[in-house]
Amino acid sequence: EVQLVESGGGLVQPGGSLRLSCAASGFTFSSYWMHWVRQAPGKGPVWVSRIDSDGTTTKYADSVKGRFTISRDNAKNTLYLQMDSLRAEDTAVYYCARPTAMTNNWFDPWGQGTLVTVSS
Amino acid sequence: DIVMTQSPDSLAVSLGERATINCKSSQSVLYNSNNKNYLAWYQQKPGQPPKLLIYWASTRESGVPDRFSGSGSGTEFTLTISSLQAEDVAVYYCQQYFSSPLTFGGGTKVEIK
Numbered sequence: 001e002v003q004l005v006e007s008g009g010g011l012v013q014p015g016g017s018l019r020l021s022c023a024a025s026g027f028t029f030s031s032y033w034m035h036w037v038r039q040a041p042g043k044g045p046v047w048v049s050r051i052d053s054d055g056t057t058t059k060y061a062d063s064v065k066g067r068f069t070i071s072r073d074n075a076k077n078t079l080y081l082q083m084d085s086l087r088a089e090d091t092a093v094y095y096c097a098r099p100t101a102m103t104n105n106w107f108d109p110w111g112q113g114t115l116v117t118v119s120s
Numbered sequence: 121d122i123v124m125t126q127s128p129d130s131l132a133v134s135l136g137e138r139a140t141i142n143c144k145s146s147q148s149v150l151y152n153s154n155n156k157n158y159l160a161w162y163q164q165k166p167g168q169p170p171k172l173l174i175y176w177a178s179t180r181e182s183g184v185p186d187r188f189s190g191s192g193s194g195t196e197f198t199l200t201i202s203s204l205q206a207e208d209v210a211v212y213y214c215q216q217y218f219s220s221p222l223t224f225g226g227g228t229k230v231e232i233k
Contacts, residue, residue, distance in 0.1 A: 035222075044213055045162075045170060047222040061221050095169055100181070105217035106160040108181065110169035 002026040002109055004096050009114030016086050016118070022079040022096030022111055030054070030074035032102050036081050037110070038092035048094070049081065053102065064090075086118045122146050122216050126225035132233040139201040141228045143214035148194045151218065158218035161190055161199045164227075165210045173212075174199065206232065 008020040022034070036048040049070040050059045058070050069082040079096050093115050097107035123146040133139040149158045157177035162170035172181045174190040177197055187202045201208055209232060214225040 044224045044226045045215075046224065059220060097169075100172065100175070105158075105222055106172060106175045106215065107170075108172035110171075113169055 002098070004098060004109060004111035006094065006096055006111045006114040009094060009116045011117045011119065012086055013120050014087060014118055017082070017084045018086065018116060020081040020083065020094055020096075020114055020116070022081075024077045024079065024096075024098070027098070029072075029077040032098055034070075034072060034079045035097045035099070035107065036070060036079075036094060037097050037107070038090075038094045038116075039113070040092040045095075046092075051079070083116070086116075088118050090116060091118050092116060121221055122149065122219060122223050124214055124216055124223050124225035126212075126214060126228050128228060129226070130229040130231065132231045133201075133204045134233045135206065136203050137233075139204050139208070139230055141199040141212050141230070143192075143197045143199070143225050145195045145197075145216055145218075149216045149218035150194050157193055157197070158216055159190075159192075159197055160215045160217065161188075162213045162215065163208075163210045164213065170213060201230070204230070204232070 003025045005023045033052050035050045037045045038048050039045045051070045055072050067085045071080045093113040095110045095113045097110045100108050125144045127142045159177040161174040164170045173184050178190040189200050191198050211227045211229045213227050
């Protein structure tokens with residue numbers, strides 16, 4: 001069974017940092033591009049970042065560029081999102097998501113998500 | 121960025137009746153070289169992540185009931201639930217993957233009348 005399990009969310013003060021992890025299982029992780037998507041309460045999903053299969057190419061939404069860093073460890077089947085200089089507007093559930101095929105851009109499955117709350 | 125606008129924000133439909141959800145993109149998501157519309161639909165139930173229903177605007181994902189169908193081209197798209205079931209109560213989102221950044225609609229909440 002394909003599974004994605006996020007962790008690392010929590011309450012952080014504005015300006016702080018968090019590192020999210022997404023543990024993947026049930027598929028050949030190293031063959032797939034991977035994405036982070038976030039969803040603020042009551043809002044639609046918002047794409048955050050993407051990394052290619054070997055980690056050499058990354059892409060970011062303008063809203064997080066320069067503050068967030070996506071990375072992966074294919075030996076550990078794990079995707080990461082380092083989030084620095086956090087702002088209140090970064091508050092959301094963060095999902096890791098896998099494309100249905102290796103490099104396409106629609107997603108299934110998604111993880112269950114991890115909640116990040118930025119507040120003083 | 122391509123802006124995805126869904127309508128209505130919510131709708132209430134009787135069990136067994138048709139539900140129609142609209143999605144409009146701010147620019148065409150039809151790629152002329154392969155004649156494919158770069159649009160997907162998702163279903164999200166409370167407390168769960170989105171689940172893929174349809175891609176290429178009209179191709180149902182494996183395992184998705186055939187009461188769900190997608191149509192449209194260019195900038196205007198529709199998700200239809202032909203006979204609403206109780207388990208279809210959810211929020212539905214469209215997503216374009218024509219260009220980066222990938223963008224989603226604001227969602228349409230479907231309830232039972």
